[in-house]
Amino acid sequence: MSAHTQQLATFLADLRFEQIPDAVLARTEDLFLDWLGSALASQGAHPIPLFERYAAQMGPSEGRARILVNRGSSTAYFAALVNGASSHLVEQDDLHNSSVLHPATVVFSAALAAAQDLGKSGPDLLTASVAGYEAGIRIGEFLGRSHYRIFHTTATVGTLAAAVAVGKLLDFDRDQFINLLGNAGTQAAGLWEFLRDAADSKQLHTAKAAADGLLAAYLTKDGLTGAKNILEGEQGMAAGMSSDADPTKLSDRLGSRWALAETSFKFHASCRHTHPAADALLDVMQREGLVARDIAKVVTRVHQGAIDVLGRVVVPQTVHQAKFSMGTVLGLIAVHGKAQLTEFRDLALTDPEVSAFREKVTMELDSEVDNAYPARWLGRVIVTTTDGRTLKGTIDDPKGDPGNTLSREELEDKFRRLVAFSSARSTDEAGELIARVWNLRSTRTLEQFS
Amino acid sequence: MSAHTQQLATFLADLRFEQIPDAVLARTEDLFLDWLGSALASQGAHPIPLFERYAAQMGPSEGRARILVNRGSSTAYFAALVNGASSHLVEQDDLHNSSVLHPATVVFSAALAAAQDLGKSGPDLLTASVAGYEAGIRIGEFLGRSHYRIFHTTATVGTLAAAVAVGKLLDFDRDQFINLLGNAGTQAAGLWEFLRDAADSKQLHTAKAAADGLLAAYLTKDGLTGAKNILEGEQGMAAGMSSDADPTKLSDRLGSRWALAETSFKFHASCRHTHPAADALLDVMQREGLVARDIAKVVTRVHQGAIDVLGRVVVPQTVHQAKFSMGTVLGLIAVHGKAQLTEFRDLALTDPEVSAFREKVTMELDSEVDNAYPARWLGRVIVTTTDGRTLKGTIDDPKGDPGNTLSREELEDKFRRLVAFSSARSTDEAGELIARVWNLRSTRTLEQFS
Numbered sequence: 051m052s053a054h055t056q057q058l059a060t061f062l063a064d065l066r067f068e069q070i071p072d073a074v075l076a077r078t079e080d081l082f083l084d085w086l087g088s089a090l091a092s093q094g095a096h097p098i099p100l101f102e103r104y105a106a107q108m109g110p111s112e113g114r115a116r117i118l119v120n121r122g123s124s125t126a127y128f129a130a131l132v133n134g135a136s137s138h139l140v141e142q143d144d145l146h147n148s149s150v151l152h153p154a155t156v157v158f159s160a161a162l163a164a165a166q167d168l169g170k171s172g173p174d175l176l177t178a179s180v181a182g183y184e185a186g187i188r189i190g191e192f193l194g195r196s197h198y199r200i201f202h203t204t205a206t207v208g209t210l211a212a213a214v215a216v217g218k219l220l221d222f223d224r225d226q227f228i229n230l231l232g233n234a235g236t237q238a239a240g241l242w243e244f245l246r247d248a249a250d251s252k253q254l255h256t257a258k259a260a261a262d263g264l265l266a267a268y269l270t271k272d273g274l275t276g277a278k279n280i281l282e283g284e285q286g287m288a289a290g291m292s293s294d295a296d297p298t299k300l301s302d303r304l305g306s307r308w309a310l311a312e313t314s315f316k317f318h319a320s321c322r323h324t325h326p327a328a329d330a331l332l333d334v335m336q337r338e339g340l341v342a343r344d345i346a347k348v349v350t351r352v353h354q355g356a357i358d359v360l361g362r363v364v365v366p367q368t369v370h371q372a373k374f375s376m377g378t379v380l381g382l383i384a385v386h387g388k389a390q391l392t393e394f395r396d397l398a399l400t401d402p403e404v405s406a407f408r409e410k411v412t413m414e415l416d417s418e419v420d421n422a423y424p425a426r427w428l429g430r431v432i433v434t435t436t437d438g439r440t441l442k443g444t445i446d447d448p449k450g451d452p453g454n455t456l457s458r459e460e461l462e463d464k465f466r467r468l469v470a471f472s473s474a475r476s477t478d479e480a481g482e483l484i485a486r487v488w489n490l491r492s493t494r495t496l497e498q499f500s
Numbered sequence: 501m502s503a504h505t506q507q508l509a510t511f512l513a514d515l516r517f518e519q520i521p522d523a524v525l526a527r528t529e530d531l532f533l534d535w536l537g538s539a540l541a542s543q544g545a546h547p548i549p550l551f552e553r554y555a556a557q558m559g560p561s562e563g564r565a566r567i568l569v570n571r572g573s574s575t576a577y578f579a580a581l582v583n584g585a586s587s588h589l590v591e592q593d594d595l596h597n598s599s600v601l602h603p604a605t606v607v608f609s610a611a612l613a614a615a616q617d618l619g620k621s622g623p624d625l626l627t628a629s630v631a632g633y634e635a636g637i638r639i640g641e642f643l644g645r646s647h648y649r650i651f652h653t654t655a656t657v658g659t660l661a662a663a664v665a666v667g668k669l670l671d672f673d674r675d676q677f678i679n680l681l682g683n684a685g686t687q688a689a690g691l692w693e694f695l696r697d698a699a700d701s702k703q704l705h706t707a708k709a710a711a712d713g714l715l716a717a718y719l720t721k722d723g724l725t726g727a728k729n730i731l732e733g734e735q736g737m738a739a740g741m742s743s744d745a746d747p748t749k750l751s752d753r754l755g756s757r758w759a760l761a762e763t764s765f766k767f768h769a770s771c772r773h774t775h776p777a778a779d780a781l782l783d784v785m786q787r788e789g790l791v792a793r794d795i796a797k798v799v800t801r802v803h804q805g806a807i808d809v810l811g812r813v814v815v816p817q818t819v820h821q822a823k824f825s826m827g828t829v830l831g832l833i834a835v836h837g838k839a840q841l842t843e844f845r846d847l848a849l850t851d852p853e854v855s856a857f858r859e860k861v862t863m864e865l866d867s868e869v870d871n872a873y874p875a876r877w878l879g880r881v882i883v884t885t886t887d888g889r890t891l892k893g894t895i896d897d898p899k900g901d902p903g904n905t906l907s908r909e910e911l912e913d914k915f916r917r918l919v920a921f922s923s924a925r926s927t928d929e930a931g932e933l934i935a936r937v938w939n940l941r942s943t944r945t946l947e948q949f950s
Contacts, residue, residue, distance in 0.1 A: 110560040
């Protein structure tokens with residue numbers, strides 16, 4: 051067995067609530083609130099009701115774990131499944147840059163379901179979630195950029211991240227974590243091919259990652275053994291699904307580097323690959339006092355991953371596609387000053403000014419931006435004005451990144467907007483949920499998260 | 501979308517019971533009985549009770565689908581999960597050579613659960629199972645040998661094969677099958693790494709393939725869309741998990757070649773890679789009237805895959821490892837004339853004559869055998885007798901292969917042995933189950949398979 055995998059498993063087994071810095075615990079609460087809002091915002095939106103229906107068909111009619119969007123309950127497996135599908139839909143959940151992993155949707159969906167099932171406390175949930183983030187982020191970094199080219203890291207690595215969080219709630223020792231990684235890693239799946247068709251697989255991926263991770267943990271608890279070297283072995287994940295894996299990432303500064311705290315919040319309601327350019331455009335427009343009609347052309351200087359993911363969408367046909375259209379996102383920013391969920395729903399496809407602006411936007415590969423990625427997501431735009439000037443917009447830390455993070459007030463505003471978007475909860479209920487999340491560190495029972 | 505995937509989906513949508521040749525339907529019944537026996541034989545054996553317990557924890561306490569090993573019931577998802585785990589454990593289920601796919605454990609586990617849930621008939625079940633076999637085998641051939649080096653084809657391709665069978669029970673049209681392949685293919689997972697540790701992943705793989713395939717089909721029925729080119733697309737299965745994919749295999753002689761009928765039954769209770777040599781040894785021993793003590797040395801001339809899979813086991817420590825030990829298998833054959841489940845359980849690890857024979861057996865790569873593989877599994881052994889003769893054993897169609905298949909009488913004997921091995925059912929019940937399987941073509945309800 052590899053030393054790196056062993057070190058990771060030992061760290062996970064030894065992790066205690068008391069050793070996690072207060073700032074990391076506070077950030078975990080921030081991320082949890084952000085996740086909760088993302089899940090609630092999807093209420094009623096396709097394809098979430100399909101997952102609710104599946105849970106009703108295949109699961110018991112009630113259980114100890116809560117299904118957020120419909121206020122129902124089920125066993126932990128189905129709660130993880132539905133909440134995992136829900137919390138990634140509106141593209142407002144968090145992202146860790148260098149691993150290109152969206153941790154919240156997989157980690158919290160599995161961890162909350164298991165914590166409710168097992169009667170665990172707020173500190174237990176936070177500790178388990180930190181374990182899931184720390185492991186998932188390092189495994190994502192380990193598998194590298196080659197993995198992300200074909201595989202949806204949040205689906206594949208997400209299965210392991212979710213499993214680790216649940217394993218921590220089950221008080222796993224080192225050997226159980228080794229078996230757990232084997233049992234989760236051999237279930238890791240999720241291909242980017244669906245993007246071409248704007249198919250519903252993203253929700254299937256996060257739903258299954260959360261639920262499969264939970265399944266792996268419960269079976270491991272009961273004694274199901276797994277491969278001891280699933281990450282680095284000759285027939286393991288890296289062998290099958292990566293060409294640039296770096297095992298040292300698995301044990302990178304365990305216990306001193308808190309990778310969770312590097313996680314970014316999403317400010318705009320679009321694909322994260324559009325955010326640096328959106329902020330860079332805002333930068334130049336605000337600095338120069340420009341309005342949309344002053345702009346003749348925008349060249350966004352981007353990393354290759356942005357071109358790979360966004361390049362397929364030329365004229366968006368759906369709101370979801372609009373979130374992957376660089377031109378549409380920049381059009382909303384230029385014309386309306388923001389690109390939140392309501393702008394996407396009400397304006398992205400129908401506002402002629404936005405469509406017209408979309409045609410002015412192109413993407414070009416930029417070697418500085420590409421080299422910095424994925425550790426940093428640099429925003430660089432070159433704007434040509436209608437009066438012939440060439441202006442540069444530059445931002446090194448997009449809004450929501452650790453260097454430019456959201457305050458608790460901004461997070462509360464975002465949460466309230468997300469909840470109001472779907473009307474999943476009343477204003478009062480949203481306020482109560484906020485208070486409960488800020489109180490997680492001293493919460494004994496998690497039944498109220500429903 | 502690719503023409504080959506389209507043709508496959510069209511074939512699956514158009515397939516009707518009436519167009520399937522009688523011999524193929526009869527063979528499907530043969531394979532179903534063989535699967536049923538394999539599932540029942542695992543009752544009580546680790547790790548099957550873990551899956552039963554998981555189903556009880558996460559599922560409802562009863563449902564329309566039957567869990568074979570414990571006579572219980574649940575929803576279709578959990579029945580597929582437990583039956584999928586059960587039916588591959590004793591290594592007695594079928595194998596399709598050129599795809600290196602074990603179709604029964606994934607196809608029938610999903611199809612029976614869905615058919616019971618949906619109130620379908622015997623002909624419906626048979627038609628759906630044929631669809632699952634025809635699709636799964638072709639997808640396995642498409643992904644090629646490179647896929648099998650790292651990925652457990654029965655896990656990955658099994659997810660699609662199971663999904664197709666359930667999709668057929670749900671009366672999918674062509675477009676639904678396209679979406680279904682997308683939804684199943686993006687969940688396809690399963691790595692060989694577990695073999696190094698003799699971990700329990702094989703059962704997890706078949707359980708999850710059957711259950712995930714069923715999940716994909718139920719969600720597709722309700723409208724979950726999937727990637728339209730999951731098999732051949734730039735970020736699809738072949739792109740991510742194969743280096744020698746051949747798209748023409750996907751549509752190879754659809755409707756005229758019945759790949760299901762090429763499937764082999766397992767006669768010996770060991771890894772299939774040992775069977776050609778076992779039969780070749782039986783050939784030379786019977787022809788020359790040899791007994792074990794006449795033999796000084798056996799060189800088995802094998803394909804590379806046999807060396808890859810069997811080469812790790814030198815002195816087996818468990819019954820499961822003994823099934824992957826060429827020397828042990830040939831020892832049982834030489835000393836006891838057969839290598840069935842009871843010989844493995846009672847003699848493989850403890851009989852000194854078998855252990856002594858094991859030391860006389862070696863494997864050597866044979867280019868003729870290797871070139872014929874995986875389309876044909878040729879058996880070649882060179883025996884040196886204690887009196888100095890060199891004798892060759894040769895078999896071109898191992899017992900159970902389509903060219904040397906099992907009769908219904910032999911299949912019934914095997915079924916009764918499998919059921920008696922675990923005492924999962926009484927002798928009378930075994931007889932009733934046999935009669936029911938032979939009557940599947942005119943069965944209206946499948947409730948009795950329990």
